[in-house]
């Protein structure tokens with residue numbers, strides 16, 4: 098992919114057609130932020146001008162207003178929402194007289210859905226606090242050493258970034274955690290956090306913060322000004338929707354919605370608590386992966402970056418693996434320096450494809466001379482998912498972030514909020530399900546004016562998903578797959594036949610599929626990964642919910658072709674009695690239908 102022209106800064110972009118550019122024409126100081134902070138944003142972080150959402154929302158947060166704003170612009174992914182809440186909080190904390198101290202405890206709490214986002218937000222916060230060293234940042238999250246976190250909480254953390262599970266753990270078990278001065282709770286990726294996967298945890302957290310905070314305040318500050326500490330709750334996301342709006346209204350005091358086109362909602366708020374709405378969905382390993390999101394009853398129109406090129410490729414199940422590897426090889430050969438993220442639906446699928454890409458070597462002229470052999474996809478690859486060891490996750494996240502050219506294979510643990518620099522292409526090998534998750538996945542590219550491409554794999558039986566996306570204002574064009582497949586030669590012969598042949602019978606597809614199956618059958622560890630990936634993929638496919646179930650239907654799948662998409666010659670038995678029982682039931686059902694048809698009078 099061509100490197101985009103250097104990103105224009107500030108006013109040039111702000112003056113874009115109709116003034117709807119990325120950046121506002123005002124300055125950060127116009128937004129009421131402290132001069133030191135404005136200078137730091139400009140000189141140390143390279144932020145010449147505020148983005149549109151920052152210019153609109155920062156004054157609201159700085160004012161501490163509790164009026165429910167009737168309307169705020171929708172903030173697409175990559176438009177600077179992190180600064181929207183961190184900059185005002187830092188600004189308001191640095192004016193405290195006397196200066197805030199560690200012994201005052203936590204003033205601001207930022208809740209995020211994943212460990213990687215926790216580390217990222219904490220990194221931005223540390224940069225912001227360079228000129229306000231007395232304000233102490235910190236983070237707590239799954240996988241970290243609890244004892245060290247306890248020690249840091251005991252000393253005092255002024256602005257705390259946390260994942261819900263670990264926060265709740267400390268609220269319950271770290272009595273020295275002082276949040277009696279808590280003034281802000283921020284829900285970054287609010288719809289993800291407030292939805293069903295974390296519902297119970299968030300409800301318990303709010304109970305702790307709400308009740309204990311009030312008791313503490315009443316006891317300790319009875320006759321002081323701080324007895325009236327007013328709490329501001331901020332909710333941000335590129336995909337807030339009315340249902341989240343209701344949930345937030347009920348569960349939070351005076352929430353301020355940022356990134357939401359909040360039309361006056363006449364509907365009476367729902368009388369359900371976060372916990373009551375908990376569905377079968379569950380958080381995996383403290384992080385959400387593939388959790389079915391709230392299916393909003395009405396279709397939300399999502400804002401996507403205008404420069405994002407969105408395409409889909411229609412591939413039959415049995416040819417998926419060949420097409421994925423061929424596209425990756427083609428793209429990295431054409432442009433060696435670029436970053437690509439590939440999303441899968443399960444941790445096992447990530448592990449299998451990661452291992453295959455690192456092990457599968459071949460020589461271009463197909464002669465198996467060892468010295469000629471090279472990786473089929475010649476780039477550095479990383480993998481990231483919630484079942485990995487904590488240190489491995491941290492390493493993969495930081496290394497992929499800093500690499501100039503690399504490939505990341507991941508689950509939805511990396512779908513939200515992560516700001517990987519220079520990602521040029523997002524490939525969704527497995528569909529995301531809810532359109533909101535589609536928006537967040539593709540939002541890892543085309544950030545803040547950068548160019549970006551998104552490619553969605555769909556099987557012919559899944560093509561209705563395009564209509565579901567269209568209902569949310571998302572439309573994709575078809576990817577020119579034929580040219581790419583034709584560009585590969587078998588034994589030096591390219592397919593020149595102008596007559597279009599089906600993908601499944603293309604010489605290159607047949608050749609590479611056979612080569613992959615042979616290779617995988619000889620690698621026992623890889624074959625095991627393929628088997629596990631096959632089983633978890635089928636399980637994940639059944640997890641689609643709501644109206645998406647009619648698009649992603651397991652019974653429409655040919656399990657033998659699914660096995661081929663994992664390079665398996667034979668279909669593994671679906672692991673676990675439940676699956677064997679299920680598949681026997683399905684077969685019995687099919688036999689009954691057939692026998693019924695035979696019996697029926699003609």
Ligand SMILES: Nc1ncnc2c1ncn2[C@@H]1O[C@H](COP(=O)(O)OP(=O)(O)OP(=O)(O)O)[C@@H](O)[C@H]1O
Pocket residue numbers: 143144145146147148151172173174175176177178179180334335513514515516540541544545
């Ligand atoms: N005013 C600014 N000027 C220039 N760059 C900025 C500005 N504000 C933020 N950025 C950069 O824009 C990128 C996106 O910011 P951020 O991650 O906060 O976006 P976001 O809206 O939270 O995205 P998502 O919805 O994916 O979470 C980051 O690299 C950040 O450093």
